[in-house]
Amino acid sequence: MGAALARAFPEKRLFLRSNTETRYVRLSPATQVMTVSGIAVVVGWTIIASSVLLMDSIGSGHERDQAQREQQLYQDRLNAMSDQRDAALAEAAAAHERFNAALRQVSTMQSQLLDSETRLTELERGMDVTYGKLRDAVLARDAARQEVAQLNDSLNGDGSEMAELARLGDMEKTVDLLAGALTAASGQRDSMMIEAQEAEDFAEEMIFEAKLKQARNDKIFNQLEDALTISVSPLDKMFRSAGLNTENLLDQVRRGYSGQGGPLTPMSFSTKGSEPDADGLRANGILEKLDRMNLYRIAAQKAPFALPVKSSFRFTSGFGPRWGRMHNGTDFAASHGTPIHSTADGVVTHAGRQSGYGILVKIKHEFGIETRYAHLSRLHVKVGQRVSRGERIGDMGNTGRSTGTHLHYEVRVGGRPVNPMTYIKAAQDVF
Template structure:
């Protein structure tokens, strides 16, 4: 049965694929190879499989090419959107910087005005005390004069009574009368002088009271203006300090610990930030003096923030036109410890904060590399540069040019590889750059 089925199958194949012979002829002999129908069927099937595989593979490659083109277009659109966002952030940063500068100018002007008004207030207090002292002296003199007048009147009355009741010779009486008249004239002149002094003292006392009332009113006006100025200063200080506080927190630098570190390096005091003290007797400060001291403490905190912000790497290392090509994080199965900035060959590269250069030269993989040690245990690295413009041990400030962009080391194109390390551990540089853009 099996042989019959195979025979029928062979006969069917022979009708469509008759046996073929392939002759191989040489100089001495001729050979041939028989191609049975089954062999031809296998060959045809194999060829069909190869052709089908080629068609499928070609289709897959075409689809992958189309998908890659679409992905590249999408990546370009996302990159363009990212660059527009960065430009907007840069514009916002410039606006915030202008607002901070304007607020600082207003704050300085208000502080100068407070100093002038405080001097005026102290001068008015001294004048008021002097007037009160003069008024007390005038009142004491007036009371003494009135007592003397009363005593003189009493003496005059006694002299008149003595004169009226006197007895004796005419000569004695005339002498006594002359003495009494002289005494009366003297007392009358003394009374008139005393009355004039009393009237003058009363006028002086009235004028002193009026001037004291005017000074009290002026003092109230000054206190009211001081209250308004203090309120404006407190609001300006809050607006100025809050963004700086947020910037350091976003960068992972606790503000209190940061200020403590800055104080250890800058412990001097003096100038406008010295606390106000007006009493030498240990008396407590009033509300205005406490508010002034609180403002001075806020100014001192802002000054420490300014010093810390200058020394920490919050700036962007490239100021010319650039594009981000790779961010912080895993890349191609390995950890990428920095952010890449791509720009034209030779583009200037700048220090992002104050610090000291601890490496300036080639290093495996990094190519031409500059390392800068900043305060607070922060280190920045600038790799793949075409030229290095600083030396080891050199102190640099934010914005100083340290090299040119290139493609040295393990690099696939012209770009800057920028790293930020805290305590030797790599952190995302964009954390510091974005925190700085929100303030400066």
């Protein structure tokens, strides 16, 4: 073994000459082997570490691009649903107005029909009376004609008989007049019956059209209700997964947006102050779900569901015990100067150095939530400044108690630190 090692790495001497003396260093085969092995180990470790960093960068970049695409897709879907909801509500309101107009027209025609039936009844009664009088007049006329015939035969009539003949002639004219009035009344009755039948046919047609519109409204309502159920459930799950009480959270948002133009309010389809019908109740139910979805979207901007680092990064340490101490946040490692962004809307309460944290930014959010961004190299905000979700607040650095360039990110609720990944993972199911 020693001979083979000596042949592969023969002993070498390095001569070091100065002005006064000459020295040499003896390099034995074993020393040469150890030196070459050390260099090989260092080179190998450098290659492996570089490969790991490259794979982490590629993986995190792919996940970030995927998250951005899903977020844009979800936003497009919400906008499309909002447009569809507005169009459907407008169409429902127009259909309801047309239905009310048709009902008013049907009601008017029904009133006219009732008036026509009343007049028809009165005419029928008048005709019965007229028929009775006409019958009596005809009988009297026949009797008078018989008397006239007898008088003509006798040729001995006096003045009283001639007066009777004149009276009978007047009665005959009256009978003819009554017969003409009866004929006119009969024609009017037939005309009114035709108008009544036409009004009844029109009312049936309007009722059938109203039923068709009701069926169409039911289909629109069903589509809107299903779409809203699919959209609201992931948002509700996201907040519950983050450990937030959704009802209290929505109440806070609702109080902050209680003015005109804020959350949607129930609509009324009745102008008489009565309770809404079934369509009105369904429309109000849809508006309530839309209101809940809008409140969730507002709350999502005010809660830290976003990532503080948008460039390529890798996780270096998570939330929990570490080296015998509690690590209250999550560490993101990237190159020096990488932009750091606010994860939610809020107000900057601290922007400067703090022991252990180095250059630190604290942001106060709604719902008693605070986020912290530590070990920064540069600040882009100041105390009291209001920031929006995604706004750049600083650059990644290595200040404070830090072993390398990274971001220490904390989320605190009511002053108590919680795991930031709870919020980040909860948002991955929605955005």
